Amino acid sequence: MHARRSALAALFAAALIAASANAATVKVGFVAVFTGPEALTGEQLYKGFELYLKTHPNVPGGHKIEVLKRDTAGPAPDRAKRLTQELIARDKVDLVTGIMFSSEGFAMMDVCREAKFPMLILIAGANGMTDACPYAVRVSFGMWQAGYPMGEYAFQKMGVKTAAIAYANYAPGKDSSGAFRSGFERAGGKIIADVPLPFPNLPDFTPFLQRIKDLKPDAVYVFVPAGKWATGVMKTYNDLGMREAGIKLIGPGDITTDSELPNMGDVPVGVVTVHHYSAAATRPENVAFVKAWKAAYGPDSTPDFISVGAWDGAAALYHVIEQTNGKITAESFLKALQGWKSDQSPRGPIMIDPQTRDIVDNQYVRRVEKKDGKLVNVEIDTIPMVKDPWRQFGQKPSQ
Numbered sequence: 391m392h393a394r395r396s397a398l399a400a401l402f403a404a405a406l407i408a409a410s411a412n413a414a415t416v417k418v419g420f421v422a423v424f425t426g427p428e429a430l431t432g433e434q435l436y437k438g439f440e441l442y443l444k445t446h447p448n449v450p451g452g453h454k455i456e457v458l459k460r461d462t463a464g465p466a467p468d469r470a471k472r473l474t475q476e477l478i479a480r481d482k483v484d485l486v487t488g489i490m491f492s493s494e495g496f497a498m499m500d501v502c503r504e505a506k507f508p509m510l511i512l513i514a515g516a517n518g519m520t521d522a523c524p525y526a527v528r529v530s531f532g533m534w535q536a537g538y539p540m541g542e543y544a545f546q547k548m549g550v551k552t553a554a555i556a557y558a559n560y561a562p563g564k565d566s567s568g569a570f571r572s573g574f575e576r577a578g579g580k581i582i583a584d585v586p587l588p589f590p591n592l593p594d595f596t597p598f599l600q601r602i603k604d605l606k607p608d609a610v611y612v613f614v615p616a617g618k619w620a621t622g623v624m625k626t627y628n629d630l631g632m633r634e635a636g637i638k639l640i641g642p643g644d645i646t647t648d649s650e651l652p653n654m655g656d657v658p659v660g661v662v663t664v665h666h667y668s669a670a671a672t673r674p675e676n677v678a679f680v681k682a683w684k685a686a687y688g689p690d691s692t693p694d695f696i697s698v699g700a701w702d703g704a705a706a707l708y709h710v711i712e713q714t715n716g717k718i719t720a721e722s723f724l725k726a727l728q729g730w731k732s733d734q735s736p737r738g739p740i741m742i743d744p745q746t747r748d749i750v751d752n753q754y755v756r757r758v759e760k761k762d763g764k765l766v767n768v769e770i771d772t773i774p775m776v777k778d779p780w781r782q783f784g785q786k787p788s789q
Contacts, residue, residue: 413452414716418707419477421470421498422488424461427592431617431696432461432490434649435512437687438700439487445682446704450712458483462494465590470494474501484718485510485710487703492516492561499523508723512703513696516561517780520747525720527727527747529706529740530699531666532778533565533613534572536642539753539773540611540664541573544640547755547771548662550574550609553640554583554602556623557613563589565780566613566642572783574611582607592618595626602637603630609638616647616696621654628657643667643767646758648694651765658758658765664773666751667695667737670766676736693736702735706742739775748778 420439423432436459449455458481460473470491477483478501486502487510489495495514502509502523511519511528520526544550553574557563563586571581583605585598602610610632612623627639639645643665646658669680669692679701683693693701706727710718713726729744741750755771 413454415454415456416449416485416707416711416716416718417456417458417481417483419458419460419474419481419483419486420488421460421462421473421477421486421494422490423464424459426463427618428464428490428615430649431513431615434694434696435488435490435700437683438693438697439512439704441683441686441697442701442704442708444686446708450708451715453711453716455707455711460488462490465491465493467491467493467497471497471501474498475505478505478507484508485707485723487707488512489514492519495519496522496561499526502526506720508718508720510703510706512699514562515565517565517778525724527706527724527742529702529742529749531695531751532748532780533562533642534569534780535666535751535753535776535778536664537566537569537611537613538573538779539776540640540642541570541575541579542577543662543664543755543771544609544611545574545577545579548609548638548640550579550638550640552580552582552607552609554585554605554607554610555581555612556585556587556598556602556610558589558615558619559586560589562615563587563613567611569780570611570613587614592622595623596630599623599626599630599632603632603635606635607637609640612639612641612645614644616644616694617650620645620647620650624654624657628655638662643695643756646756646767647696648767649692649697650694651758651767652692654765656760656765659760661758663756663758663767664753665695665756665767666753667698668754668756668767668769669693670761671736671738671754671769673736673738675734675738679736695737698736702732702737702740705732705734706730741775743777746778746781750775750777752776
């Protein structure tokens with residue numbers, strides 16, 4: 391009996407040694423903004439990715455993950471492109487991820503396409519991002535997924551018959567405003583003003599919103615980057631007395647991002663948005679996620695949709711490592727993720743569309759409410775498993 395146990399122990403030890411010998415270090419290039427005005431967004435992104443790795447220490451197959459962070463200090467497309475080229479050619483990474491601004495994303499997609507290299511998009515939401523490179527997969531969102539249903543909901547459920555649109559004048563802003571226009575007009579609404587906002591420098595919103603106030607629409611749909619832009623819009627909306635004038639403020643979730651709500655005072659109370667995530671959601675997966683986030687980053691820190699995109703990206707990475715045994719190529723990356731489904735995301739069920747390589751997920755109608763002295767986005771309705779709608783209407787990619 392003793393000899394048999396010794397033999398089994400020896401076999402087990404040999405198996406462990408063999409597994410260790412076969413284990414690989416998967417090198418991940420993480421390109422985002424870590425300094426400058428948008429550094430907080432990059433920090434939220436990386437924290438989401440980092441938290442998944444911390445709470446899931448056992449990488450499939452016993453492999454290890456090494457993350458190489460690179461700062462674009464952007465939006466800076468040329469720098470993003472150069473950093474990506476260096477990560478691939480010099481640092482020999484197996485995968486590139488992060489990809490915050492769409493302008494940077496399209497520049498990085500040039501490298502992705504030319505090098506035939508796998509890339510995982512964690513934020514950039516402009517139309518056609520995955521079309522720009524057949525080796526890219528997006529786990530974040532597309533601008534039409536929130537903008538189009540917001541247009542329908544505003545007309546059908548909120549009594550909005552006329553609307554103005556204001557948007558940061560770059561690809562995601564054009565896409566988001568176009569999505570809202572399409573959904574709103576198809577439902578029966580009328581757009582009475584189209585107001586592009588200067589980008590990338592944060593503008594004085596007063597003359598733009600004053601013009602809209604003077605036209606007296608039922609609502610103004612706003613898309614601006616999450617963070618300081620959204621707070622600036624909220625402050626100007628309040629200063630101009632637009633709510634008192636009967637003009638509703640609506641938009642995608644970027645204008646009431648969970649992590650930025652504490653900086654907005656009580657102005658956002660009652661604002662309705664459509665988005666794929668709220669930190670206040672009561673889904674068990676989200677409750678656990680928020681608890682882990684606060685334990686890691688402090689009780690006053692709040693995750694947001696940016697963090698969740700990174701969390702889901704890390705989950706996708708683990709799936710790829712498991713399916714490829716750590717040997718990631720463009721082909722094995724695509725094979726692993728096309729049609730991938732997960733019911734463990736804080737945002738609810740998700741799937742990668744096998745044809746477009748874009749995310750499919752629930753969109754939630756949310757209303758800002760004050761609970762226990764804090765502002766939160768309360769989910770009041772669900773639009774299940776929305777594929778990015780822009781393709782069905784023959785829209786062209788924006789850059």
